[in-house]
Amino acid sequence: MRNALILLLLLGLASIPGSLFPQRTQSPLKVREYFENDPNTAKWMDRFYLFDVYGSPWFSAIYILLFISLIGCVVPRTWHYAKEALSKPATPPSSLKQFEFHQESNGTLDKAEEWLKKNKFRVTRAQEGIAAEKGYLRETGNLIFHLALIVILLGVGASSVFGMRGEAIVTVGERFINVPTSYDNLAPGRFFDVADMPPFVVTAANFEAKYDPETRQPLDYKLTALVSESTKELPVRKIVRVNQPLTFGDSRVYLQANGFSPLVTVRDKDGNVKFEGPVPFLPQDANLSSIGAIKVPDMNPQIGFVASFFPTAARDEVRGGFSSYPDLLDPRLLVSVWQGDLKMDSGVPQSVYRIDTSEMERIGLWGLSIGESYTFGSPEVGTITLNGAVPWVNLQVVKDPGKPWALAG
Template sequence: MPATTRDRTDIAQPRLGPLGWARWAWRQLTSMRTALLLLLLLAVAAIPGSVFPQRDIDPVKVRTYLDQHKSLGPWMDRASLFDVYASPWFAAVYLLLFISLVGCVVPRLGILWRELRAQPPRAPRRLDRFPEHRQVDLGDVDPAHALTTARELLRERRYRVRAGGRETGDGASAARGTATDEDGGRAAYGLLTDGVSGERGYLREAGNLLFHLALLVVIVAVAVGHLLGWRVDAIVPEGETFANTTSQHDTFSKGPWVDEESLPPFTVRIDKVTVEFETQLKGKQFGQPRSFAADTTTRAEPGAPEKPQRLEVNHPLSFGQSSVYLLGNGYAPVIVVKDAQGRQVYDQATVFRPQDNNYTSTGAVKVSALPEGKQLGFLGMFAPTISDAGLRAMPQSDFPAPAAPGLLLEMWEGTLFPDGRPQSVYTLETSAMKQPKTASGLPVRLALRPGETQQLPGGRGSVTFEGYKRFAGLSVRHDPGKPVALAGAALVLVGLIMSLLIRRRRAFVRVTDREGRRLLEVAGLSKSEDPRLGDAVDDLTAELCSRLGLAAPARPLEETVR
C-alpha cells in the first residue's frame, strides 16, 4: 500500500498572545498546588536564618564567621545568607505566597456566596444508582404526606430543602396541558411526584476559606511585626539599671520602619535576683534550678513615679505594647584592678556566662584605661562552689549555689582592641597581646577567693576579687503584629477543625411505583470522602419510617456492587 503523507502546514495552531500568557501565569500562580509549593519553599528558605549567624542579631558573630571563611564567606554575604529575613529572595517568596493565597481565596468566596443563595439540586430520577440508597414499601401511606414529612425531617436536621413542586421547562406547554420531556421521563421511571432534596454542610467550605483567610492574616501580622517590631537583649547585674536606650542594649534587632528615637523610655532597676536550687532530691535532679525571679523598680518614663514589681519567668513586665521577659541568670564577679601607682583603673561587676548546670562561668576582664601596648586583659573562670585544689587546677563548680565561690584569672598584656574592631565582651582578642610568664616560665594565673588581693608580676599593679553579684538576663520585645497573629492562628485552627469535621451531604427522597409496589426511596451523596454517609442515610430512613408508621429496612451488612 502506498505511503501517504499529510500536509501539516494547513493546521492552524493556537497562539497565546501577551494577554493569554498573563492569564496562564495567573492561573498557575493562584492554584492551590502553587500555594503549597510556595509555603514549603518559604519554610526551606528560612533554614539558613537558623543555621548561619544573622547580622541584625549578632554582627560580631557574622564578622567572626567571615574572618574564618575567607573564600566562602563573601559569596554567602552576597547571597544575603547573613540577612535572610531582609533579603530580596525571601521577600519575593513571601509576597508570591501572599498573592497566591489571595488569588485562591477570592474566587472561592464568590463561588460559596452563589452556592449559599442557590437552591439545592432537584432529586434525580434514579436514586438506586447512588452509593447509599434505601427503599421502603410505602403501603397505603399518602405519597404527598410522606414527602411533606420528609421535608419537615430534613429541615429539622438543618438541611436546606428545595421546594417539591413540579417544574416544567416551558410555561406555555404547561398552560396548554401538553406533555413535556420531564413528564415522559417521570412516567418511564414510575415517579408519582417530584422528590424532596436537601443539602447541608456549607460550613465545610466556609471553614476551608476561613483557614486560608486566617493564614493570610497570620502572614500579614508577621510582616507587620517584622517591619514595626524590635527586640532588645541585655544582662543587668543587681543594683544596676537598664534604660531602654540604644547605648544600653547588648543586642538590638529592629524592623526597617522602626525609629530608634521613638523607643519607649522606660527603666528597670534590678534590686535583687533570687534563685532556688534543688537540694533534697539526688541524682540528675540535684542542683537543678527550681525557680528564679527578680525584684525590680520600674519607671514608665522620665519623671514618672517608681513602681516596685516582681519579674518572673513567664510573667513579664509590661510597658504599653512592650514586654520585658526574664530569660536567665548568673554571676557577675566584682573585680578591682589597680595600676603600679595604686590608681584604680577597673572596678565593676563583670558578667560571666554560665557554661554548665553548676554555673561554671567564663568571662573576660578588659582594663582599657591603660596605654595601648600596656593594656591588661584577663580570661576568667568563676565557680560558685569549688574546693581550693579544684580552683588552682581547672575550675569546675560542684554546685550552682554560691557556697564556696572562687575565681581564676589568666593574665594578658598588650592592645585590647586592634584596629578598633568590635568584639564580644565575653571573649578576649589576643592577637595583639602577649601572656606574661612567671619565674618558672608558666603563664600567670591568679586564684582568688572573695576579699582576696594578689599583686601582678613585674610591678604592674594588683587585682582584688571583692565578691560577686547575680545578674538577670532581660529580653525586651515589641511586636505589634503578635495579637493579630494570635487571632489568626486561632482562626486557622477553627477553620481547620470545621473543614475536617463538617461533611457536605445531600439527601434525596422520592416516591415511585415499580412492579406494582409503591416505594419510598431515600438516598445520600457526599461531595467528599464520608465514611459515615451510610449511617446518616440509615438514620434518616429509620426516623422517616418511624414518623410514617412503617417498618425500617434492615441495614445492609456489606456494600452491593452496582
C-alpha cells in the same frame, strides 16, 4: 493549593540557612568574625544574603508568593462558597430522569419536607416539588482554616517588619533605659522606627534564684525591679518572673536568663585604682560556670584578664575547674593576666567578653576566692582583688504588633 504547599515547603527550606549561619541583625560580631577569618568565602556568602536570610530578596519572594497563592486560592473559594451557602437551593426540575440516581416514592411532599428539615437539610419548596441541600459545614471548616492561616501570615509579617527584639544584661544595682545604645543585641524590623520605642527605665533592685538541691534544676526566678516611665518619675516596685513580663504599651520586658558579675578591683604597682566594679560573665553550663574578660586600658602597659568564674568551685582531672552548683556557695575566680595592646582604640568593634591575646604577653595565672588579692608581673605590675559577686539578669524587650493577629488566626 498545590502551589501553596510547594511554596510552604520552600519557605521551610529557605529558613535553614538562618539557623546555620549568624545573622547580621542578631549577631553582628559573629558575622564580623566570619569576614576576619575567611574574607573571600564570607564575601560570597554575603552576596547570597546568608547573613541576612530573613530580609533577603529570595526569602521575601517566597513569603510573598506564598501569601499571594493562598489569597488567590482561598478568597475566590470563600466568595463562591458564601454565595452558594446564602442562596436558596435550586428549584427542583420537572423530571428527575436527568439525574443518575433517583427514586420514585408514593409519599406526600409534606412528609418529605418534614423528614428533610428534621435531618438538617436546607429546604426550598416550589409548586413543582421540594429541593434540599446539606454538607456546607464541611467546607466551612476548610475555608476557616485557610483564612486563619492567612491571618497568621499577616500577623507574623507585621511583627517581622514593624516590630523589634532586643536583649540587655543588667547587673543587680544597675538600671536599663530603653534607648538603642542600652542594648547588647538589637534586632529591629525593616520599618521599625526607634523613635517609637516606649520610654521606660528598669532598675534591677534584687534577684533571687531557687534551685532543687538534688537535681540542681531551677525552681523559680524572681526579679524585683524598680520601674518608671521616665528618669524623672518616681519608680514603682514590681516583680518579674519568667512568665510574668513587664508591659509598656505594646512592648513587653521578659526575664530570660541569669548569671554572675564578679566584683573586682585592679590597682597599679603604686596602689592607684585603675578599675573597680562588676564585670558580667557568660554562663557556659547549667551550673553557671562562666567565662569573661576584664579589660584595664588605663594601665601602662594595658592589662587584660581572661577569666573563668565558678559560683561553687570544684575540680577534677578531666574537666579541670568547674562549678558544681548554680549558686554562690564557694565562689572562685581564675584569671590569666595578659600585658600588651588591647586594641580598644583600633575602631574595630570587639566583644566585651573576650580578649585577642595574639599580640599580648601572659604575665600571670592565679585563682582567687572572695577577699583575696593577687599580685601579677615580675617586676610587679599591679594587683587584682576579688571583692564578691552579684547576679545579673538578661532582659528581653519585644515589640510584637502582629501578635494579636497571629493569636486571632
